[in-house]
Amino acid sequence: MNKSILFSFLFVQNILFAQFFERNLSSEKWQFKNSKENKWLMASVPGTVHLDLMNNKIIPDPYQDKNEKKVQWVENEDWDYQTSFNISSKELANQNIDLVFNGLDTFSEIYLNGKLLQSTDNMFRKWTIPVKQNLKTGENTLQVKFKSAVNVGKELAKKVPFTTPESPRSYVRKAQYQFGWDWGPRLVTAGIWKNVQLNFWNQAKLENVKIEQKAFTRQKADLNIHAEIFAEKEGKYSFLINKISQNITLKSGKNIISIPYQIQNPKLWQPNGWGDPNLYQLKISLQKDSKTIAEKSERIGLRTVELIQEKNEKGKSFYFKVNGNPMYAKGTNLIPSDSFTPRITKEKYQKLIKDCKEANMNMIRVWGGGIYEDDEFFKACDENGILVWQDFMFAGSFYPSDENFQKNVEMEVKDQVERLQNYPSLALWCGNNEVDEAIVNWGYQKQFKYSKEDSVQVWKDYKKIFHEVIPNAIKKYATNDKQIYWPSSPSIGWGHQESLTEGDSHYWGVWWGEQPFEIYNEKVPRFASEYGFQGMPTLETTKSMFSGAPDLSLQNGTIKAHEKHSRGWEIIDNYMKRDYHIPTDFVKYNYVSQLLQARGMQIAIEAHRRAKPYNMGTLYWQLNDCWPVVSWSSIDYLGNWKALHYQIKRSFENQVILTEEKDGVLNFYAVNDELKKFDDVHLETQVISFKGAVLDEVSSVPNGKILEGILKLDPIEIENLIGDKDKNEVFLHLILKDRNDKVIAENNYFFSKPKDLKLTRPSIQIKKISSTEIEVSTDVLVKDVYLIGDTHFSDNFFDLLPGTSKRIKLSEPLEKVEVMSLWDTINE
Known part of the structure; x- marks a missing residue:
């Protein structure tokens, strides 16, 4: 028997005796085409239609040059995807076979062997379809036909008697930032954006394991393990938690069980800066006749998180108490790390969160206009002690509340709560980003000439979704009754005095209001969940905007196109005039724009921290970028630290x-x-x-x-x-x-x-200590030392005192390190 025949024999034998196994269909050969055309092209799953078009050289890279405008036609087309796969008789002999799509973007019809199985209408939901009766031995054909989300959204918008802002994005349950933002391109995608698989199971399947932390002392932690089990037949089973077995009886169909479990001498999960984020692995399995028929692993942390709001003479407090201690929240806001989400790798998630930990953060807010991030993101937060403020995916618009929309949102909440609630890093669920703010403060009703009835309906829709549907769904599907829900961020708009005395605040008097940085000293809220200022990306990322040789000039059309705020350059210049000399040289301008951004955020953070315990949290806007761009980020698209991130590390020291x-x-x-x-x-x-x-x-x-x-x-x-x-x-x-x-x-x-400042020309010396370490020294004060090179420096954009030196580690060896300082910009 040759090796391939032996492997096939063993594979079939494993299938025959396995009670549950998954088969990944993402790795099959996928094709796609414009629904109007007949020619099929190679596709990747997970993926998006834009990536597939780029790989087939149908469209240029929209991140480069001014190509974004050239690819706008894609959003108006319908796209078909298909693959063929073989099913063996042994596979088909399993009692149950489920087809599982973990993410479809967005409006689609799923066909198996020519039969319509399911229509989808939500990018954020998981779709599980029993398909045993639709499969056959031999070749099977799976098709997913996507409708243009823009066109469907426009049709949905017509059913509403008034004009809504940001139409049609409000009507589609899809990543809102894809429709364009003031830091991101308009790239409205379609495709199979997460894995697709076949799940084979027999006798029973184990689903939705939820870990409830009842109480703990130094001696023990009492947990309840809740599980949803689907059984083929009534009977006796064994439920095991880390090999500790308990006999259970299941009825045919759906069963909900709760099993107590104890951890002796527990170690707490602590946020970054307080101790170790201790984690425990729970292996949960279901057995029948001493054979394992289903199993899952859950990694948990033992901690308590409370949101404390207590009235006092100055208003009402807003802070998180973690493990019984008030915690000053230091952190940032996260947007998706790519406009094409399948490109966000596990390594990118890990690096981003480690960069947060290194910058002394303990909280990150997942902004409501993006996506519910991958499990890898939450695993990284768990491991690094970063608490997560999780928005639901609604941002800065008016949303409908018809019956279909309500049900769709409820199922979205169900999927995400059941997926994420066991992560110890998850601290709070928030209904939306700036929807209350948009209704109350942005003047859309006047702009679109709403009647009184229209305005009343908008507020009714808001209350229905964010004060009824979402919180009720959390209560319904979350086992842990300690889940915290906050309806909208901010709770009160930044033009209102109450925004500084209670709740969380998005203060945009700087940048949007064009007030000086020093206003941060006066406008100190209880909890600053958004504020920010733009700075240019690093030179490496700026150069990546070009498909050819980069033309580093502020007048260059490509560089101008990678600033998505309509007045961005003007606002940066106006602020720069106040605090710095404006350089004419591009490299120096890039450098000073980063210093300007870092200076503004330093002033804000120091004002917040000086006001402790009145202020108990500061989350700046924003951590990252989804493409190469001039933005509010502290880490640019390629993962390079801007001056702001180095400053954040200093400003967030314990x-x-x-x-x-x-x-x-x-x-x-x-x-x-x-x-x-x-x-x-x-x-x-x-x-x-x-x-x-x-x-x-x-x-x-x-x-x-x-x-x-x-x-x-x-x-x-x-x-x-x-x-x-x-x-x-x-x-x-x-x-x-x-x-x-x-x-x-x-x-x-x-x-x-x-x-x-009347700076003296410095004599900066750089001494090589090793291939990955240098020593920087000076004779006089050096303001804002800027080390330039294709590596990550352990510190940068720092002041060096007269007659002192500083050792810097490099992530990669460099032959030569260039250096610049503020003196060079004053005397160019």
Whole structure:
């Protein structure tokens, strides 16, 4: 018997005796075509029609040049996908065979051997179809015919008696950002965007295992394991949790069981900065006559999360209590990492979340205009101690509430709650992004000339979906009754005073309101869940915008096309004039735009953290990009850290010493976000000239301890600090130390804006320590050291004090590292 025959024999034998197994149909040979045409082309599953068209050289890469406009026709066409696969008689002998589509984008009809099995209308749902009776031994043909989501959406919109904003995207349960955003292209996709498989099962199948954490002490954690089991016949079975068996009796059909389980001497899952995110693996299996017929694995963490809202004289608190302790939330907002979601790899998810951990974050908000991210995203958050604020996928528009829409949304919530609720990183479900805000504050009713009845209907629709359908579905399908639901983010729009005294806030007075960065010091909310400012991507990512040799010029049409905000360049320039010299050289402009973005966010974050515990969270907009673009991101499309991400890492340190200037007086705040408390701290301040002379030195010992996470230290008048010295030639170096003189935190404070600083030309030396480590040194102050090279630097865009050096690690060896500083932009 040759090897191939032996393998086939063993494969058939395994199928014969297996009680449950999956067969991946994504790996079959798939084809696609425009429904108007006859010619079939090669396709990939998971995939999208745009990627398939690119691979077949029908359309250019829309991420390059100005190609986005050239591919808009794709969204108006219908597309057909098909594959053929063989079924053996042994496979067909299984009692049950389910065809499972984990994601279809969006309106489709599924045919098996010419018979229509299912119509779909939601990108975010899982579709499971029993198909044993439709399969045959030998070759089977599976077809999925997609309708244009744009055209279907337009037809749905016609049924509503008034014009809705962002039509037709509001009517289709599909990733909203695909219709274009002020940071993303319009690429309305279609296709089989997640895996498709055949599930074979016999006697019973195990579904929807939900882990309920009842109570825990240091000695034990009490859990309930809930499972949904479909049994072919009534009978006795065994249910095993990590090999601990319990006998159960199942009826024919659907069964819901609950089994208690204990973990001895449990270790808590802690958010990043508080300890280890301890995880436990639970292997759950179902047996019949001592044979395993179904099994699942769940990885859990033991923790409690509460959203605390308590009225006080200043309004109402808004903060997360984790494992019984108030947690200051430090983090960001996530958008999809690609306009073509099948290209978001497990490695990309892991890197993004590790970059969050490295930047001292403990929370990430999944924004409501994108997708419910892959399980790999949540696994990465679990492993790195990052809590997830999870929006449902509704953003910045009005949504209908007809019966079909309600049912569709309920099933979407069911699928996502059942998939995600066991992840310990999941902290909160939020109904939507800025839908309440859009209805109340954006003036659409006036723009579209709504009648009073129209306006009333819009609000009724809103209340129905976000205050009834979604929260009721969570209660219905979530086992854990401690699931937190928040109807809309923000809860109150940024033009209203209440947005600063309760709930969560999206403060856009900076950028949209074009107010100066310093307004952040005044507009401090309870919980800042969105705020931001744009900066250019790195040079490497900027060059990737071009299909050929890059023309790095601000006048270049390609670079202009990769700024999706209609006034983006103008707003960046206006802010840059306030704080920096505007360079004429492109590379220097790119650099300063990143510094500008980082400076704005530093001012915001420091204002938020100084206000602790009034403010208990700061999530900046945004972490990442879906294509090469000028945007609010701190990490660009290719995964490179912009200046902002390096600054975020510094600003989010667990211990920081912060300065606030008010009426000629400097106030100092020692902030501690760890559970560990510090006492008997003291502050050392040094006034240093840019050339390195220490002009004044003061040690301040406060009468207090950092017990509640923040301590205001003794203020100092600026005049007493610098006297007759030129404030444009000196800076304040701050060192916070504990009782043993150990440094807890350091910071620098400049008395003037960057454009006014009288910097001295530095002599920057770069010494090679090893192939992946360098040492940077200087004679005088270097403001905003910018290391340039095709590698990731462990630190960048940092200040280097006179006569000091700093060691930097490189992710990849470089022959040469170029360097730039703020001095180069002032004296170009």
